[in-house]
Amino acid sequence: MQVRALTALVLSTGLGAFYVAPFVGLGDGTRHLPGRTSDGHHQIESACASCHDAMTGATNERCLACHGADLEASEDSHSEAKFRDPRNAERIAAMDASRCTTCHAEHTPGRTRVGGVTVPADFCVRCHADIAEERPSHADFRFDGCAASGCHNFHDNRALYRDYLLRHADAPDVLPVALVPARSATVAEPNPSERCEECHAREREGFLRGRHGMRLAQGLSPMSPRLGRLELRAEALDETLGCTTCHGAHVNDTAKAAVDACLGCHDDAHSRAYERSKHFALWEAELAGRGPPGSGVSCATCHMPRQRVREKGVEVVRVDHDQNGNLRPSTKMLRTVCTRCHGLALSIDALADAELAGPKCFEGRPSRRVESIELARRHARENPNQREEKKDGKD
């Protein structure tokens, strides 16, 4: 009897440890996956504890540990705090948007869309069914189109609004001055060691937020093309991603890091089309001295954009090393990338064209015109007095 009890105890302890260990950060949790992990999280799926507590499951706190800073910066239109207001109780009953996992259920491949969204594309209707009363111009729009053209996003709605659309409504397809700003020099710390982040802390932070560094951020081994889901070059499968993978340990060639390093691994239609694009021709021209500095468009121009930030009270230009940051959602590119060289109308249309933004790598013209600027113009025509008053600066 004692032997059976002891066996049961050992077995139950072993099984318990087997299942619980990954949730407390021990061991590989891949065997416990209840379904295919989303593209955004598959790199860290073996580390259950990154997202799950052993007892409480995936909580907002865990999501915000990685995504909180981005949401804060995006002036989240639907923050958790907004839904704490009891006057939104009815909305919570319709769809509990106070919990991240209501819209971002994980391990549910059958219903996972871009951005890890797992609710139907027309989910806005649950709370905004009466939008036509406020915006009669929207009466004929379908609710699955709110986010389709970049006009609205659930979290980040900074890019487009009526006054901004009007201000840039008449900008030509290519701006008279189409240049990205020059990168500011990094002043080395005295006696720097071999650790890149001693001088490049901001760059390292960005790298750890993006798809290239997110495994390291979770304490896992570095990302490697072998672990990737994209189409990647066979000869690059055993590479591991760190600073020197793209930059080299001894030769700091940022031009190489901006294109060659990317295409050394990435081999999908978008990447392959780049070398046939006008953007690439401009890049070659700049490198050959036939174009002014900042006129070329490399992979990094769009995916690791140069951003104006303040350091010690001084404005500097730094490269955002979170190569996925402006793809969440891709309309973030409007401000940080596209409109540095192109008019707003062309930029909106191009980003909304899945074929052009995807496999064509922006070589060609958008297939359709998004109505947002025309809606803003129509509204201004219908409210001419208020528009004039605003121009007088009385607001």
Add this chain to the structure above:
Amino acid sequence: MGRIDGRGALLVIAGLVTACEGKSAGGIAPQTMTDALFSVMSADRLVYTREVVNRLQNEEKVLNATEHFRDEKTLPLPAQMFRMGSEASQKQNPGFTYSLLSLWPVNKQNAPKTELEKKALALVAESGKNFYGEEELGGKRYFTAVYPDKAVSEACVSCHNQHEDSPRKDFKLEQVMGAVVIRVPLGT
């Protein structure tokens, strides 16, 4: 309502969050709590509107307050300032909520929604006096206090009367333009 300074109001709030949840028999009445909260909120709102926005925009004419203040390198509008404060407060889970609503909202999300809000905002706009009541939302009971929000400076009136999304364009100084709604949960 007697005058309460900032520190006093915070002490009252700390005691009342507990009391209103029904955990203390000797707590302070919900109305005392909401009145104290409102005294701080309205004082901050008045100071920002008069001493920052109205002074810089309307009197000294050096810096405007606009809706897209980050893009335009301007000041946040007083209503935005108030809402940002409310949202920042909610991140701390303080045990009460507050919002700025109006029968004539520029942003339609800020129109009255609950039955009590609809009734109270109409009464407050008409009388200019506070309204207190109880309501049940999402299965919980709340003490809800509604305070008139008046046009305290020319900046309030001119902005709302000119805004293209404003449903009312004849506001005058000192008129009730909306209301501050404060809710505290009541013990079961």
